[in-house]
Amino acid sequence: MKEISCKLLVIGAGPGGYVCAIRAGQLGIDTVIVEAGKPGGTCLNVGCIPSKAMIHAAEEFEKVGHMAGGSSPLGISVAAPVLDLGKTVAWKDGIVSRLTGGVAGLLKKAKVKTVYGWATFRDGKTVAVETETGTQIIRAETVVIATGSATVELPFLPFGGPVISSTEALALGEVPKKLAVVGGGYIGLELGMAFAKMGAAVTVVEALPRVLAQYDAELTRPVVKRLTQLGIEVMLGANAKGVKGGALLVETADGKSARIAADKILVTAGRKPVTEGWGLDQIDLDMAGKFIKIDDQCRTSMRGIYAIGDVTGEPMLAHRAMAQGEMVAEIVAGHKRSWDKRSIPAVCFTDPELVTAGLTPEEAKASGEIKIGQFPFAANGRAMTKLGEDGFVRVVARADNHLVLGIQAVGQGVSELAAAFGLALEMGARLEDIAGTIHAHPTQGEGFQEAALKALGHALHI
Template sequence: SAPVELPFLPFGGAVISSTEALALSEVPERLAVVGGGYIGLELGIAFAKLGAKVSVVEALPRVLAQYDAELTRPVVKRLAELGIEVLVNAKAKGLSSKGDALLVETASGKNAKIAADRILVTVGRKPVVEDWGLEQIDLDMAGRFIRIDDQCRTSMRGIFAIGDVTGEPMLAHRAMAQGEMVAEIVAGHKRSWDKRSIPAICFTDPELVTAGLSPDEAKRLGGEIKVGLFPFAANGRAMTKMSEDGFVRVVARADNHLVLGIQAVGQGVSELSTAFGLALEMGARLEDIAGTIHAHPTQGEGFQEAALKALGRVLHV
């Protein structure tokens, strides 16, 4: 995939994509970030910690809109602590005539300027489906992406597709797993593809982890659900790290307690993603997680406690 370019903010000079942001020779004194998704906030937070004055412009009513508001609240709090200016319901309009500021239409409809040495555009990524021969082989598409089945087969026999060109989630570990599966299929083994248990991590401060369904997504499937949320404010390891903001949340079916999704926000929670993915991959129920002894003191205890909370048996809240 490639970064999406805005027609009124083409890449070049002061306007950069995430690729150029990772290759800067010095930290910009003032950085304007267009797009408050995970890429924009990951990089924006990193540059703020390195000393840049960072402003984020987001067209939607809140940043990290792909996550629910409960999950992102600790991140929004941290943005303020880092001195990052966040403008929501605001639209980037272009570059100033001198090239030293981002022109913005604010939520109130007024025009404003954000002084910036660099303008980082992070409004998404698009599949790279041009200039490598796709038009000659006429594969079926799913919107902008190449259509595949559960074995990564395309509409043309003998041609497989993996990675970002096959759609969301655009994650490196997803592409690697797809590639491994295709290699095994080509070698004659039986494999199929199921993306439901892929963890996704937002490396902000604090970090976000999601795997499976959110509470709202689970409700939309129909049927009753149970949700257990355990705050890190009651977790001994989080206390010793002085990182008590955040929580672990488990979503399960109410009838048989099958775990449908797991989310977490907090310092270092990316390391819990493996346990979350494993639980979903193995079809764990709340009792499986609650009955597994978790070492103390660790943040992983929050996973067990969230399952206990959903069962009505929480110990430490």
């Protein structure tokens, strides 16, 4: 068996792991990273990036379809569009390939040694990696666990045949005529809406009383309206029970049984941390439920072992993992570092898009009296020129000193406002700071300024 030693070993080359390794390499730390698949993890290979590529393709196809139908208010008319999903998937795969190659190049540039294979702990300082050429033993002074998360498989809807996960959905050769989506969270609605735009008849089955339950009802209202416009049937308070004869078996809200004919059944029942198969039983780590327990600097209960990303709990977001990875690398290098999770934005790429950062109005009310400013995109010139009047920007602040506690938005393209929202919270902005910042006209970002002005009692354009 081959043996190598290093100062820092990172297990998992997803967003958190590869950022941690790159930053450590930049700081001169002798670093090894182990990855069982391709660099980039779930997010880059079968998650964030490929799904956004498919969502964009679906949006473009729908736009052209409206033009072909003669219903475009822009006065553009074209021939009926045809979608070659195989070509779309190939384009998506090309983007993924370029980015995974880029990550590999960045690791090499930072002088990080990459070992491809499955790592298993032997003790708190040693792992064995099963590679194509045999077993590689790696001994490290410090270890970072960045094993990520995996799709939850339902026992009564095992993957295979017509039952698929988001991974298979992003690699289909043709658009299913009928698609059943189990789960009305962000993954289910993002992909369900995309396939509806590409021509599939989509039915969403959600056990809770409403879709996107992690967001407040006012914020999701434009998305619910769009689901209806796209012809997507949504069954609320309904439970999937199994599959039989090309149909999804469902128990409806009133306790009755229903069959939903489906060529494909997309299960989006959430994600779970990858805590099995890599020797967790060989090391003594405290757990927080199903996640690895960490402190505010990502230290586990075992000295010299850190954990970052999805394996450590919610929110399971790539940018959270990246921030944790960068911080841990700098701590290992001897720097004083910490981070403030209050400013982590979350984006849902439905149509329209959702962005949240900081506290919701209900959460903020628990800490005292608040002010809320909300500005509709129906009064925003740029949104109107993009046919994106549905939605709004909302700012939540303390009533006494106007400190901004949370920012939310729903609307076309609002994902690009996430950086401004996060920055405002990170810098401790007050309503006057946002209101006093000159925003370029005409942009949707003006809605942010107007929402702050509204909270102060003197919005200009409503």
